[in-house]
Amino acid sequence: MKTFLYLGFLLLTTNITTAQNAASGKNIFEAKCQRCHGNDGTKGLFGAKNLQTSRLENTELTAIISKGRRGMPRWEKKLSQTEIESVAAYIKSLRK
Numbered sequence: 001m002k003t004f005l006y007l008g009f010l011l012l013t014t015n016i017t018t019a020q021n022a023a024s025g026k027n028i029f030e031a032k033c034q035r036c037h038g039n040d041g042t043k044g045l046f047g048a049k050n051l052q053t054s055r056l057e058n059t060e061l062t063a064i065i066s067k068g069r070r071g072m073p074r075w076e077k078k079l080s081q082t083e084i085e086s087v088a089a090y091i092k093s094l095r096k
């Protein structure tokens, strides 16, 4: 019974975390993207593209984030579609 309750609690907390991530592209960016792209999108580690000067539109953005490209990791197994869309919206907000 105790194990059962514990599992239920774990499931509940994971769901809450997922909902929060989906709500905030900024959180996802800070957790998964910042180490290469930098907090303002310009760091360029491993040749990461400058996200402030990127002019990709939504379809291409979500495709690159999902499938990756050269040094850019693929995120389709680690982020939900909604999370990919919210992080794409967030990086567009970094543009100057």
Ligand code: HEC
Pocket: 028, 029, 032, 033, 034, 035, 036, 037, 045, 046, 047, 048, 049, 051, 053, 054, 055, 056, 061, 064, 065, 069, 070, 071, 072, 073, 075, 087, 088, 091
């Ligand atoms: C391990 C380092 C690394 C991480 C982590 C990383 N990226 Fe990248 N990213 C790159 C590199 C390198 C490129 C350039 C790929 C190329 O040259 O084709 C890139 C390119 C991109 C591009 C294409 C921009 C353009 O105009 O061509 C987008 C969009 C992007 N990254 C978004 C993200 C997002 C969103 C995340 C987090 C979910 C992320 N990246 C995490 C390294 C990284």
